Amino acid sequence: MNTKQIVLASRPTGTPQLTDFRFELTELPELNPGDVFLKPLFFSVDPYLRGRMKDAKSYINPFQIDQPIESNALATVIKSKSDKFEPGDLIMRMLPWREMTIVSDKDLQKIDATSEHISYYLSVLGMTGLTAYFGLMHICKPLAGETVVISAAAGAVGLVVGQIARIHGCRVVGIAGSDEKVRLLVEGFDFDQAINYKTAPDLSDAIAAACPEGVDVYFDNVGGEISDAVLSNLNFKARIAICGQISLYNSTTIPVGPRLQPIILSKSALMKGFLINNYKSEFPEGMKYLTKWVKEGKLKFTETVFHGFAQLPTAFLGLFNGENTGKMIVKV
């Protein structure tokens, strides 16, 4: 049986292009004992996938040329030769970008979908929520009354970080790339203030004005000059979680900027990078709180949904133009 797939045609130089992807037909293997036949419903597209397009040693293997891209997905079981899954089951797993796929039942996670938004298991009730939770609560450890600044605040992780910080009594200031996002953060997601970095005459001054008591916690998703502006407003003993650096992922040269260590030293600041899988053993703790807050209505969420399997590369490229508010997903 044939299915459509999307492979990496070439390793991008700088900003990825549609031509770095190729659509093609592939033949699925036989369904062997222990296998399940899946139809993906939603694919997550995430900035970190850019890193896997480079041929560089990393915490996760690079994508191979002519091989399918893969990302986290929700899928429904169509046929099963596994005694653990039956048709109709909803599962979550890293899946190749294929319209249909066959996987072994090992490491396959069944989702007991209680949320009406099943796609939320790819975001606020999944990796996105956990990333926000552990980065904020385990690295930054915000205290009530402290000021928390978030870059890419209207992105998937940023939205959740801001709301968790509000739940803990912090003043929350978001940085985003449009007036519409800025309005949404304040009016829809309870941020105390938000700044459009594209129109602020001086971003450092704008942050100083929005944070009259300075910045105690910075949750960084973007890096680059936005971070320079935040770091010039740090308080003594500030904590900085490095979750993403999307502004630099497409750099073709080594990004250069003001040296950080003098600030880290003079402010006795802590900076820590993390991958969500570092916290794997503590996921149940994170899920407990995320589920609770979503149920209580304290943690709201939104998605940008592209429709159709063919939209996967376009949706991914959109991440680098800030086309998403909340989680970027593709409904296939």
Added chain:
Amino acid sequence: MNTKQIVLASRPTGTPQLTDFRFELTELPELNPGDVFLKPLFFSVDPYLRGRMKDAKSYINPFQIDQPIESNALATVIKSKSDKFEPGDLIMRMLPWREMTIVSDKDLQKIDATSEHISYYLSVLGMTGLTAYFGLMHICKPLAGETVVISAAAGAVGLVVGQIARIHGCRVVGIAGSDEKVRLLVEGFDFDQAINYKTAPDLSDAIAAACPEGVDVYFDNVGGEISDAVLSNLNFKARIAICGQISLYNSTTIPVGPRLQPIILSKSALMKGFLINNYKSEFPEGMKYLTKWVKEGKLKFTETVFHGFAQLPTAFLGLFNGENTGKMIVKV
């Protein structure tokens, strides 16, 4: 009664010069009840004093033009109108650069000198030792078998960090600025390996060769390009203590370099700056271990001593040329 003092004549631009200091006579006040009259024996000179010469808000007040420089000192009590101190007592305190001085007995710490090297209370048995201890043990938390790299390794703090890391079973690699220092680190202070950054053809390669299993801990006293070379060799979950940035203290422009956050992110690394006073409440813990290790002969030390009160500015300037091995002090 008159005494000689050294005041800040002008705020240095770039590297401090002798002309930024001025010697003059000043009249000491009357000895009031609660006061003690002190004769300083040793002054500590430290890189951080450079920061106090700038007119910038910081964790400690800037020096004022025409006012004496001050630094940590050991002094002997000559006369006392305090009931807590008597002539002959040895005390340690921040003191102005004066040949004689009068201070109140408040915040005055008596030293019960049991070490034969009383000047060690300004270094390995004082702030230097505590800085090494807390930066390494409380921030970097090295595990036996891990690789620890230290910049300015033959400096006061570096020497102690390396030996504490060896006591904890680490592989210890020092970076220093002369072949003589490199030899001393390995032959005199038990470092596994040491690198002369001034003669290494490629410092990053030299560090890679000295650290075949990568760098787990980096104790940074210097910053700049030396740190760039270390950071290109970090292991996953590396820890970096920022203790000093002496290579940048005399910069007249904002120092620029490769952006750090991408490395911090991809390595899930932790970077933390600190001031020794952040750990004040835990000093007894640090002193307990330092005293024990010195007594057991596991923690050795050395000093560079300049002789004579008039040498204070020269000794201070020497810090920026790496003229010291171990602690730089002035015996007055």
